[in-house]
Amino acid sequence: MPDLTPGVPSALSPLVRRIVARNPGPFTGPGTNTYLVGIDEVAVIDPGPDDKAHVDAIIGASMKERVRWVLLTHTHPDHWPATKRLVKATKAELLMFGKRDKDVDLTPARVLEEGDTIEGSEFGLEVLHAPGHHPQHVCYLLEEERVLFTGDTVLEGMYSVVNPSRGGDMAVYVKTLERLRRLRLSRIAPGHGDVIEEPKVRLDDYLSHRRQRESQILRLLKKKDGAKVKDLVADIYGSDELPPELIEAAGWQVHAHLVKLKAEGKVTGTTAKATWTAV
Ligand SMILES: [Zn+2]
Numbered sequence: 001m002p003d004l005t006p007g008v009p010s011a012l013s014p015l016v017r018r019i020v021a022r023n024p025g026p027f028t029g030p031g032t033n034t035y036l037v038g039i040d041e042v043a044v045i046d047p048g049p050d051d052k053a054h055v056d057a058i059i060g061a062s063m064k065e066r067v068r069w070v071l072l073t074h075t076h077p078d079h080w081p082a083t084k085r086l087v088k089a090t091k092a093e094l095l096m097f098g099k100r101d102k103d104v105d106l107t108p109a110r111v112l113e114e115g116d117t118i119e120g121s122e123f124g125l126e127v128l129h130a131p132g133h134h135p136q137h138v139c140y141l142l143e144e145e146r147v148l149f150t151g152d153t154v155l156e157g158m159y160s161v162v163n164p165s166r167g168g169d170m171a172v173y174v175k176t177l178e179r180l181r182r183l184r185l186s187r188i189a190p191g192h193g194d195v196i197e198e199p200k201v202r203l204d205d206y207l208s209h210r211r212q213r214e215s216q217i218l219r220l221l222k223k224k225d226g227a228k229v230k231d232l233v234a235d236i237y238g239s240d241e242l243p244p245e246l247i248e249a250a251g252w253q254v255h256a257h258l259v260k261l262k263a264e265g266k267v268t269g270t271t272a273k274a275t276w277t278a279v
Pocket of ligand 1: 152
């Protein structure tokens with residue numbers, strides 16, 4: 001069983017190593033996964049939180065001149081803040097997807113687009129725009145091994161959070177999951193948690209979980225003749241003793257579904273605090 005102990009590099013395949021950052025939590029599982037792809041030339045995916053010891057572990061796992069590229073799946077704060085420190089120490093090129101992100105003060109050496117490939121001496125990493133969790137979320141497909149690095153689009157051990165107030169879009173997210181399901185994959189290397197050995201099973205589970213949640217919300221709204229997000233959360237999770245941060249996240253998720261249902265003309269409502277009704 002590969003090691004999920006923070007700071008300890010573990011080899012997942014001939015081309016892929018993983019180091020878990022020291023930021024375990026309800027949304028990060030054992031911590032953020034930093035992946036090193038390649039041996040002679042290394043691409044680092046998601047340097048993680050700005051922790052010197054973690055950056056030292058990344059550099060220690062490769063000779064620092066071999067780190068050629070730093071890639072991000074998205075710019076949420078558990079994935080990118082170590083970027084500057086890593087780029088400075090290794091002189092690697094920072095490659096970022098799409099338009100300039102105002103939330104982070106990072107300047108890419110090159111801007112990536114959908115379908116681009118990062119060509120290392122031993123590997124090719126294809127860029128797949130995978131919006132939903134974040135508008136500019138990217139997955140990377142390691143062509144040689146058919147491993148997909150999914151960031152926070154697909155996780156192990158928990159469902160991804162889609163928060164409308166942080167750029168999340170449930171309708172777009174479901175489309176992204178459907179697209180990923182059509183890919184031929186051997187494994188998924190998620191942003192948090194261990195490697196997923198059966199990608200299709202996991203993606204089917206993710207899709208059916210979202211479909212079930214959506215019909216549950218619609219059913220409750222029809223029955224209640226209008227409800228607020230917090231009432232729906234209480235109905236869905238019942239007397240389960242969820243910690244407050246997970247209750248809050250459940251609210252984002254319900255709100256994200258309501259926004260999707262509204263766009264489909266099935267419900268009316270506005271903000272997370274408003275009353276929503278079935279049409
Ligand atoms: Zn994350």
